[in-house]
Amino acid sequence: MGKVKQTLIEMLDEMEDDPPVFNPNKNPVWSIPLSELVNLWRARFGDTWIDVSELEEHFWIDASARLHQNKKMEELNHHSGNTPWARLKEDA
Numbered sequence: 001m002g003k004v005k006q007t008l009i010e011m012l013d014e015m016e017d018d019p020p021v022f023n024p025n026k027n028p029v030w031s032i033p034l035s036e037l038v039n040l041w042r043a044r045f046g047d048t049w050i051d052v053s054e055l056e057e058h059f060w061i062d063a064s065a066r067l068h069q070n071k072k073m074e075e076l077n078h079h080s081g082n083t084p085w086a087r088l089k090e091d092a
Helices: 002-015 034-045 058-069
Strands: 073-077 084-088
Touching (some): 034 084, 058 084
């Protein structure tokens, strides 16, 4: 994980300038293996339900989007509001 961590740090440094054109190869969320992204999410949030509308860091917003696209998240849209809650599926 040392090399992946170093690559993520380098890519995050490059992202600070907000490049005008999206390139998934220069975005840490889209360039790391999906299994590694699952591990990072699990290390950060565990099996806790997260209000995805309150995610503030670009990395975790993009991570949530990628994990949702790949059906690694379960969702809860509680009847008392429209706030989307999500967490990793057990088999992710």
